[in-house]
Amino acid sequence: MTKNMEPTTTVQRLPMYHRCLQKLNTEGVEIVSSKELGEKVGVPATQVRKDLSYYGEFGQRGVGYQVSLLLKHLRKILGLEKEWKIVLVGVGHLGQALIKYQGFRNLGLNIDYAVDIDPQKVSTQVAGVEIKAMSELEQIITKEEIEIGIIAAPAQVAQEIADKLVAGGIKAIWNFAPRYIEVPYEVKLVNEDLSVGLIGLTYHLAES
Amino acid sequence: MTKNMEPTTTVQRLPMYHRCLQKLNTEGVEIVSSKELGEKVGVPATQVRKDLSYYGEFGQRGVGYQVSLLLKHLRKILGLEKEWKIVLVGVGHLGQALIKYQGFRNLGLNIDYAVDIDPQKVSTQVAGVEIKAMSELEQIITKEEIEIGIIAAPAQVAQEIADKLVAGGIKAIWNFAPRYIEVPYEVKLVNEDLSVGLIGLTYHLAES
DNA sequence: TTATATCTGTTAATTAAATAACAAAGTTCA
DNA sequence: TGAACTTTGTTATTTAATTAACAGATATAA
Structure with missing residues (x-):
């Protein structure tokens, strides 16, 4: 039982x-x-x-x-008592919007770390968050004991990034890349495919 | 049966x-x-x-x-054969990211209309989309026969915007505002609360 | 005080979704 | 050709999730 x-x-x-x-x-x-x-x-x-x-x-x-x-x-x-450390990977349009998103702040969830592959973006700031180089990702996670990783990068590199997050010792991943990624059993993965919501609408409009 | x-x-x-x-x-x-x-x-x-x-x-x-x-x-x-007309309401960080999001383009879904309440933003462009005044919303939907509306505005005004979309004759709404909104039975509604995904992670990390 | 209404927590019944099992159809190779 | 694999589509079974029903507590008002 x-x-x-x-x-x-x-x-x-x-x-x-x-x-x-x-x-x-x-x-x-x-x-x-x-x-x-x-x-x-x-x-x-x-x-x-x-x-x-x-x-x-x-x-x-x-x-x-x-x-x-x-x-x-x-x-x-819901685990909102604890202060979580969150790193965002891929500071494109979506990534920036997520860093600035007020809804997370209201919950006490702050994205305090960000990395990007573009050297032009490295060392610049988005809403007070300094962007670090992709090469530092693994090290940052380990050193800062970051628990949550957000993938806001193109689908082509999503698995690669997931692997790095896992190598650094990440415990949970929120994936915005429209692609199925594999992580070890002990790493919690949530996929957030934005297209699914929109297609949900076209589907219903098309059938009616 | x-x-x-x-x-x-x-x-x-x-x-x-x-x-x-x-x-x-x-x-x-x-x-x-x-x-x-x-x-x-x-x-x-x-x-x-x-x-x-x-x-x-x-x-x-x-x-x-x-x-x-x-x-x-x-x-x-999935209704991806047809060309849908989509209007986005609220051109903030998230709204802009949605207009620029490549994933929708790859599906043939383009956000070609956008409105915002901020007079400073009206008449400017985001990725080639001209931002119109909120006061024109209802009229635009009716005239252009827009089927899908995206709410990317703050929660406080979400219901008000939904009402305007419905008044204009919208058929489906994709709501990013973290709030329950009511629409008539015949209008299809999909809620996309970004916080839910992130809380899903903190929840699982907290209990383990 | 006592009857009536309200509201939770939980067990029971129902409905929805996922999985397993398998017949029907097709392919490959001796 | 015919035996051994593959693979789909569908029905049967199992599991998951929702809804209904109701006993136990509390409040209210006559």
């Missing part, structure tokens, strides 16, 4: 709850029910309760959830 | 097959098996066959799939 694990879909919904609770908290709302929270993020109340139940009992029957308390728990669950 | 519909997960995998087939095609590969294709995109062979089976019979038993032919079918299925 193995323990009941959280579905991957639950993990994808947690950030939405977190975001909503952040907003409610700044608005001064103190209590929220699974029904209200669900409506705000487009998920049934029963799904909200189920999702949270994988991690503990955070609410009070007949009352609801204390916003600030649930927010705190979610921050813990 | 209703007809067997394709799962949403299948629709998400189709772009990966398409991308892989494009590559194989340019490499001059003529035939590919579900096993090979699956390995290249990280999906079991049986899943590849199942996914394709929702749309027809594209292979030959004992042989495999003709790359160019399957590619053609997939382009059709």
